[in-house]
Amino acid sequence: MVAGTVVGMTQRKPAGVGFETWVERQIREAQDKGEFDDLPGAGKPLAGLSEPHDELWWVKDKVRREEGTMLPPTLQLRKEAAEARAAAGAAGTEDEVRRILGEINARITEAIRKPLSGPPLNMMPFDVEHVVREWRLSRS
Structure with a gap:
């Protein structure tokens, strides 16, 4: 919400004023102040209006936007470890390879400890020296 709107919504409803009237007045005042101007998506059609009704549309949209962060922690760590291994292979320097692997190895070690x-982690920390040797060979 917009900062000005939050303040208005935390005020108590005056006695003798209907709830709907009170809320409508706050919305109108916020509109008059321009607090709803330039919101993301303003003037654009709502996404998915032409799609068939799906009660779980918002869950599916959140999973898509979060790109898998809804995975159980062990599976998320496996995914991050694979990404770290790929990043180490593409690193520009040996120090960068060691830093990337050091960070993910610390997380893997902590998860083992x-x-x-979630499902069993079934991973061991990366053998840094082995990965560094592979990185050097790929550069020659």
Whole structure:
């Protein structure tokens, strides 16, 4: 919400004023102040209006926007480990390879020490020296 709108909505409803009237007045005053101008998506049609009705549309949209962060922690860590391994392979320097692997290895080690929820992690930290050797070979 817009800052000015939040303040108005935290005020108590005056006695003797109907709830609907009170809310409508706050909305009208906010509109008059321009607090709804330039909101994201203003003037654009609502997405999905032409699609068949789906009660879970908002859940599916959130999962799509979050790009998998709804995964159980162990599966999310596996995904991040694969991304880190790919980033290490594309790194520009050996120090960068070591830094990337050091960060993900610390997270993997912590997850082994204090298990996360979800399916078994079934991972060990990356062998940094092995990955560095592969990185060097790919550069020669």
